[in-house]
Amino acid sequence: MIEATPSFLDALVLTGGGTGGHFFPAIALAEGARARWSDRAIVFVGARRGIEGRELPNRAWPHLLLDVEGVVGRSPLRMARSAWKLWRAVSRLKRLWRSERPWAVIGTGGYGAAPALLAARALGIPFFLHESNAAPGALAKLVAPKARRVWCGMDAVRPLLPQADCLVVGTPVREAFLRDFRPPESLKPPFRLLVLGGSGGARAINEAMLELAPTLLEGLPDWGILHQAGPMEVARLEGRPRHPRHELVPFIARMDEAMEASSLVLSRAGASTCAELKASGRGSILVPLPTSANDHQRMNARAMAAEGRAVVVEQGVDFPARLGCAAGALMRDSGAGRAMSGQAEANQAVARCLDDLEARLRL
Numbered sequence: 001m002i003e004a005t006p007s008f009l010d011a012l013v014l015t016g017g018g019t020g021g022h023f024f025p026a027i028a029l030a031e032g033a034r035a036r037w038s039d040r041a042i043v044f045v046g047a048r049r050g051i052e053g054r055e056l057p058n059r060a061w062p063h064l065l066l067d068v069e070g071v072v073g074r075s076p077l078r079m080a081r082s083a084w085k086l087w088r089a090v091s092r093l094k095r096l097w098r099s100e101r102p103w104a105v106i107g108t109g110g111y112g113a114a115p116a117l118l119a120a121r122a123l124g125i126p127f128f129l130h131e132s133n134a135a136p137g138a139l140a141k142l143v144a145p146k147a148r149r150v151w152c153g154m155d156a157v158r159p160l161l162p163q164a165d166c167l168v169v170g171t172p173v174r175e176a177f178l179r180d181f182r183p184p185e186s187l188k189p190p191f192r193l194l195v196l197g198g199s200g201g202a203r204a205i206n207e208a209m210l211e212l213a214p215t216l217l218e219g220l221p222d223w224g225i226l227h228q229a230g231p232m233e234v235a236r237l238e239g240r241p242r243h244p245r246h247e248l249v250p251f252i253a254r255m256d257e258a259m260e261a262s263s264l265v266l267s268r269a270g271a272s273t274c275a276e277l278k279a280s281g282r283g284s285i286l287v288p289l290p291t292s293a294n295d296h297q298r299m300n301a302r303a304m305a306a307e308g309r310a311v312v313v314e315q316g317v318d319f320p321a322r323l324g325c326a327a328g329a330l331m332r333d334s335g336a337g338r339a340m341s342g343q344a345e346a347n348q349a350v351a352r353c354l355d356d357l358e359a360r361l362r363l
């Protein structure tokens with residue numbers, strides 16, 4: 001099927017993806033921009049094989065999906081092929097944008113953002129970058145020096161981008177998270193533990209939960225588990241024995257509602273999930289992805305623990321047993337109304353980014 005190419009003339013381009021942690025902040029910024037500049041076209045550019053390739057066709061945003069993939073950390077042959085795909089995608093955008101020049105480009109990282117940010121840089125189109133994590137990704141490092149501004153999720157990233165003009169704003173969350181949430185203490189039984197594995201699911205968490213859930217739930221008759229295992233993982237785990245109050249799902253479309261209905265969350269420590277836990281005021285058990293670049297998930301998790309919002313359980317020896325102990329203790333507390341303090345904190349990141357964009361472009 002040949003997709004129609006949207007018009008980019010004077011549009012605001014949002015670009016970010018590959019994973020949800022890079023795509024959903026772009027959605028959050030697009031929602032904020034639509035409310036602020038209702039007469040301006042907003043167009044998404046992303047990767048067909050990223051989460052945006054699945055999500056954008058279901059949404060009303062005009063978009064262009066390109067055949068690109070991650071370049072860094074692959075075998076030399078794959079890297080050469082990915083670099084060639086990227087070059088081809090950048091060339092296509094440059095051709096399009098020479099006749100239909102966008103107004104500005106906002107990138108939230110991931111390989112889905114590479115073509116549009118590189119094309120904007122080459123053509124001198126003003127571009128802005130958002131970096132959620134404590135350590136910048138490869139793309140951010142490459143383009144940050146020429147960005148009109150690099151909006152940062154946290155302060156720790158500034159020294160790692162010394163040539164960039166950084167502003168700390170927090171991590172943008174979707175519109176659905178910009179509201180009051182019912183406090184966890186007001187929830188009634190049956191209580192729910194929400195298990196999340198980031199946008200793709202987390203195999204180590206899935207395996208541990210399958211092992212420990214039967215004992216955990218037998219000891220806590222007022223509790224059930226909603227477990228987002230990831231689309232590929234749900235298929236892999238089909239047929240494995242599971243406690244009747246342990247529900248597996250591939251993906252959760254309304255994460256705000258899922259968090260609000262849960263007394264406690266057990267999750268990876270991606271930057272967007274951490275921002276959403278703060279916005280919804282849910283306490284959590286965080287299991288950082290051990291292989292995250294520069295160990296940024298551990299930094300994210302520790303920052304949440306320092307605010308009293310999370311306990312951190314590392315993977316490693318006896319992981320399921322340690323996870324079970326932490327979960328059992330916190331579930332008993334949460335059920336008794338002594339939820340770990342998850343004071344909800346209004347997220348201001350979208351407003352801060354867009355105020356800054358207005359100031360920089362002198363609107």
Ligand SMILES: CC(=O)N[C@H]1[C@@H](OP(=O)(O)OP(=O)(O)OC[C@H]2O[C@@H](n3ccc(=O)[nH]c3=O)[C@H](O)[C@@H]2O)O[C@H](CO)[C@@H](O)[C@@H]1O
Pocket residue numbers: 019020021022024132133196197198199200228250251252253255268269270271272273274276289292293296297
């Ligand atoms: C393996 C990998 O590269 N992980 C990175 C990726 O993770 P990942 O994409 O897993 O990270 P995040 O936790 O930051 O974001 C996930 C996003 O997807 C949403 N969601 C998830 C599951 C679901 O069922 N429904 C749903 O809506 C979450 O609500 C959240 O908005 O980006 C993050 C932000 O740059 C990084 O910190 C992670 O290290």
